[in-house]
Amino acid sequence: MSGLKDKGFGDRLSAAKDAKQAMAKKFLKRPAIDDPEVVARREERAKLAAERDARLRERKEERAAEKARIAAESEAKIKADAEEKAAFEERTAREEATREQDAKAARDARYAARKARK
Numbered sequence: 001m002s003g004l005k006d007k008g009f010g011d012r013l014s015a016a017k018d019a020k021q022a023m024a025k026k027f028l029k030r031p032a033i034d035d036p037e038v039v040a041r042r043e044e045r046a047k048l049a050a051e052r053d054a055r056l057r058e059r060k061e062e063r064a065a066e067k068a069r070i071a072a073e074s075e076a077k078i079k080a081d082a083e084e085k086a087a088f089e090e091r092t093a094r095e096e097a098t099r100e101q102d103a104k105a106a107r108d109a110r111y112a113a114r115k116a117r118k
Contacts, residue, residue, distance in 0.1 A: 031038050
């Protein structure tokens, strides 16, 4: 265990100073804004962002078209259901009227038969 030493305060200060200098070197080593690599990366990011925006716009348009299609189908179904209900009610009313006429005719026939017997 002879490799382990107690580091003193001065050693810790110098280690911190060295770390700060390394971070400063790393920061200062960064390329300038007008560097061709930086410009190329920026253009690539802009191109990717434009493609992403186009895809998002396309998806939004597809969703709007799907919503419109669903609304149109729903409206058509509601209209068809209303027409079917109206036809059913009309048919029911006609059948009821026919039953009433038949009942009246049967009643009139019974009345006439009763009158004929007297």
